[in-house]
C-alpha cells in the first residue's frame with residue numbers, strides 16, 4: 157500500500173524537489189549540511205528524492221546505530237551507483253553487494269590491513285619508517301614555506317603502496333609522483349565545480365547526462381581508467397615474479413589465493429580491490445594529517461600543549477603507539493580533529509536487503525540508506541559549539557581522555573564500516589606526533605591571512621584547500 161505522495165505507507169517523510177532531478181538543484185556544494193538542515197523539518201530519519209530514487213537519510217547517532225549495527229543483517233548491502241559502476245563494474249569492495257563474494261574479500265582485506273600475511277615488517281613499522289622520511293622531507297625545506305599536501309600525499313601513498321606491493325618510493329621519484337597525480341585526478345581534491353559535480357552525480361545519476369556534468373564525468377572516468385591501467389601493469393609484474401617462499405604484501409597474498417582456486421578470488425577483482433584500497437585510503441589520511449597541521453597554526457596554544465605532552469611521554473624515544481595510552485591530550489586532539497573536519501561526509505550508501513522497521517518507520521527492501529556522518533559529528537545534542545575546534549571537550553576533570561562513540565568518522569561499525577580504520581589511525585598518530593616533536597608549525601610569513609580552516613573540496617573527500625606553511629626545526 158502507498159500513501160498519496162507515492163511513497164509506501166509508513167515511509168519517512170521528506171523532500172521531493174522537482175521532477176527528474178528531485179532535490180539535486182537544492183543541495184548546493186555542502187550536501188551533509190543541507191540534509192541536516194532539512195532534517196530539522198522532517199526529523200532525523202527523513203527521505204530525500206534524488207533523481208528517480210528516494211533515499212532515506214539518517215541524521216543522528218541513534219538511527220544510524222539501529223540501522224547499521226542492530227539491523228546490520230538487513231542494511232549492509234550497497235545500491236548500484238552508476239558513477240562508480242562505470243569503472244569498477246561491481247568489483248572492488250565499497251560498492252560490492254552484500255553476499256559471499258563480499259564477505260570473502262572483506263575478511264581477506266581485514267586480515268591484511270591488520271598486518272597478517274604481508275611479510276615480516278608490521279604495518280606500524282612501515283608507518284614509523286615512512287614518518288622518518290616525511291620528517292626528513294620537511295627538514296629539507298630549511299624553514300622556508302612549503303605546500304604541505306605534497307609530502308603528506310607522498311607519505312600516505314607510500315604506506316599504502318608498501319602494504320600492497322612491499323615497496324616505497326623516494327619523494328622525488330618521477331614515476332611515483334605521476335602515479336600520485338593520477339590518483340589525485342580521480343579524487344578532484346581542489347574546491348570548485350568538478351569536485352561538487354562529482355558529489356552531486358554520486359547522489360543523482362541523471363545529472364551525468366547534463367552537458368555541464370557530462371564533461372566532468374568523462375574526465376573522471378578517463379582518470380580512473382588511467383589509474384586502473386597502472387595497477388593492472390604492476391600487478392602483472394608481481395604475478396611474473398611471484399614466489400611461494402615470500403610475500404611482499406597484499407598483492408602477493410591475493411595472488412596466492414587465486415592460484416589456490418579460492419572461491420570469489422580472481423585477478424580482475426585483485427586489480428580493482430588494490431586500486432580501491434589505494435584510492436579510498438591514501439588521500440583521506442593525508443588530508444586528515446593536513447587538517448591537523450592547519451589546526452596547529454590556527455591554535456598555537458594547542459600546538460604547545462601537544463608538544464609538551466609528546467616531549468614528556470616520548471621525549472627523544474621512538475614514536476610508537478605503545479605510548480598512546482599515556483597521551484590523553486594527543487588522543488583528544490586527534491579525536492577532535494576527526495570530528496571537526498569530517499573527511500568522509502556520508503557513509504558509502506547502504507541498501508536494505510529486507511524490509512526494515514526503523515524507529516516506527518517502514519523502509520522497504522531495496523531502499524538506499526545514507527548515514528550523515530558530518531551530521532552526527534556536528535549534532536547539537538552531542539556537541540556544544542560544534543563549530544569550535546576544542547580538544548578539551550574530550551578531557552575529563554582528572555585530565556584523562558574521554559573516548560566518544562559519537563565521533564563516527566569511520567562509520568558507526570557493522571560489516572561495512574571503514575576497513576582501513578587501523579591503518580589510518582596509525583598514520584595519523586605516528587605522523588603527527590613525529591612532526592610536532594621535530595618542528596614548530598607557523599603561518600607562511602608571505603601570506604596576508606592564515607590559510608582557511610573551513611574551505612576544502614567536498615567531493616569524494618573533504619580535503620583542505622592547497623596552502624603553504626612553515627616548519628621551524630626545534
Ligand code: HEM
Nearest residue numbers: 250436437440499500503504566567572573574575576580
Ligand atoms: C582518515 C581516514 C579515513 C576515513 C575518515 C574513512 C572513512 C570511511 C567511511 C565513513 C566509510 C563508510 C562506512 C559505511 O559505509 O558505513 C569508509 C569505508 C571504506 N574505507 Fe575508509 N576511511 C579512511 C581511511 C581508509 C583507509 C586507509 C582505507 C584503506 C586502507 C580505507 C578503505 C575503505 C574501504 C575499502 C571502505 C568500504 C568498506 C566496505 O564497503 O566494506 N579507508 N571509510
